[in-house]
Amino acid sequence: MHIRPIEASDNKLLAVAIRSVLIEMGVPKVGTAYADVELDAMFETYLDERAIYYVVYEGENILGGAGIATLKNGDSSVCELQKMYFTSKARGKGLGLEMIQKCLDFAVSKDFKLCYIETMPNMEAAQKLYKKVGFDYINHPMGNTGHCSCPIWMTKALV
Numbered sequence: 195m196h197i198r199p200i201e202a203s204d205n206k207l208l209a210v211a212i213r214s215v216l217i218e219m220g221v222p223k224v225g226t227a228y229a230d231v232e233l234d235a236m237f238e239t240y241l242d243e244r245a246i247y248y249v250v251y252e253g254e255n256i257l258g259g260a261g262i263a264t265l266k267n268g269d270s271s272v273c274e275l276q277k278m279y280f281t282s283k284a285r286g287k288g289l290g291l292e293m294i295q296k297c298l299d300f301a302v303s304k305d306f307k308l309c310y311i312e313t314m315p316n317m318e319a320a321q322k323l324y325k326k327v328g329f330d331y332i333n334h335p336m337g338n339t340g341h342c343s344c345p346i347w348m349t350k351a352l353v
Contacts, residue, residue: 195289197289198249199248200237202238204236204256209234211281216279219317239263246261247260257280260277261276262300262304262309263276273308306352311329311349312346
């Protein structure tokens with residue numbers, strides 16, 4: 195399995211992979227990444243110079259990914275770790291840690307000062323990983339991501 199920046203040809207397979215993970219995890223289809231318009235055009239969504247999305251792939255298969263972008267309707271010094279999902283085949287191999295580090299390194303290189311993430315209560319393995327790399331829980335959402343069904347919010351200082 196390998197990690198690389200997203201390519202335009204990844205859009206369809208990535209959308210299928212992410213939606214399959216969300217269904218597997220029992221995530222609501224409304225108020226989560228499942229309903230995001232961007233999910234079907236991830237390459238185009240991350241073309242901004244302060245944004246990047248990485249995919250995990252094996253051969254021709256896209257097994258998940260994660261990205262960084264400026265938090266919507268937030269302070270320009272705050273980024274969001276976005277759409278970090280992996281199919282079962284890619285889990286438990288250390289790719290999540292590697293992916294988060296790549297994303298945070300990118301965020302620091304773009305002068306972001308704080309990283310924000312939203313997640314679901316049942317995504318306990320993800321929360322454990324976020325805590326491991328220094329994210330802490332906060333008691334309110336930030337920005338306006340449209341993910342009103344995600345009640346767990348975390349941040350990590352990047353300075």
